Amino acid sequence: MKIKEIIVVEGRDDTVAIQRAVTADTIETNGSAITEETIERIKLANEKRGVIIFTDPDFPGEKIRKTIAERVPGCKHAFLPKQEALSKKGRGVGVEYASVEAIQQALRHVYEEAAEWREDITLDDLIAAGLIGGPLAKARRQRLGQILKIGYTNGKQLYKRLLMFQISKEAFYHALEQVLQEEKNNE
Template identity: 70%
Template sequence: MKIKEIIVVEGKDDTRAIQRALDADTIETNGSAVSAETLEKIRLAHQKRGVIILTDPDFPGEKIRKTITEHVPGCKHAFIDKKDARPNNGRGIGVEHASPEAIRLALQDAHPMLDTEAEVITREDLIDAGLIGGPEAAGRRERLGELLKIGYTNGKQLHKRLMMFQISRQEFAEALEAVLREEKQ
C-alpha cells in the first residue's frame, strides 16, 4: 500500500512503525515543541502532496496536533485507539507500538478537521447521552471516538471534534446507539 500524503509523526520509532505498515514518507516533529522549521516543512508538504497527522493518543500528541492545525489548517487527521497503541508490557503509549494493521486502518479513516460555526450536536446532547459527567462518560467517549474514527477526547474536546469533523446528528446517534447496545451486553 502506497500513500500519497506525507504522514506527520512524533519521532523515528513512529516512522519505523509506519514503514512496517506501508510505503509512505514522514515528517517527524521530534516532540511536542514543534519548531518553526518543522511547521514550514509541514506547510510545504500540505501544499504539494497533502498531510496526515498521526500522533500518539495522549496529551503531548494532542498538543502537537493542535499546534500543527493552528499553523497549517486543512491537514487530515488519523487516530490510533489507545488500546492499539500500547506495547505488550503495557508501559507507555504510542504509534510505535501499534500493529501495521492498526496503522493502515487509522490512515484509511483519516479525515480533515474543519473549523465550523455550524453546531449540529450540542453540549447538552452530550450531557443527555451520558458522555459528559457521569460514571460511564469516559468509557462511552472512548468507544464513541473509536466508532466515529475521531480518537479519544475529554468532554470539551469531544464537542469540538464532532463539530470539526462535521459529524452529522445521524452519525452521532447511530454510534451512540451502538455504544449503549454494547454496554447492555
C-alpha cells in the first residue's frame, strides 16, 4: 500500500511502524512542543502532496493533532483505536505499538476536514443519544469513535469532529444504532 500524502507522526518509532505497514514518507513532530520549523515543513508538505495527521490516541497525541490542524488547515486525519495501540506490556499507547493491519486499516479510513461546516448533527442529538452526560456516555463515545473511525473524544470534541469530518446524520444514527445494539447484546 503506497500513500501519496506525507504522514505526520510523533517520533522515530512511529515512522518505523508506518514504514512496516505502508510505503510512505513521514514528518516527525518529536513530541508536543512542535517547533515553528516543523510547522513550516508540514505546511510545505500539505501544499505539495497533502498531509495525513496520524498521532497517538492519547492526550499528547490529540494536543499535537489539534495544534497542527489549527496551524495547517486542510490536513487529513487518520485515527487508531486506543486498544489497537497498546504496548504488549500494557504500559504505553502509541502508533509504534500498532499492528501492520491496524495501521493499514486506519490509513484506509482517512478523513478530510470539510471546507464548509454543515450542522446536520446537533449537541441535542448527542445528549439525547446518551453521548454527553450519563453513566454510559464515555463507553458509547469510545465505541462510536471506533465505528466511525474518528477516534475517541470527550463530548465537546465529538461534536466538533462530527462536524469537521461532515459525518452525516444517517451515518451517525447508523453507528449509534450499532452501539446500542451491542450494549443490549452484552446485558
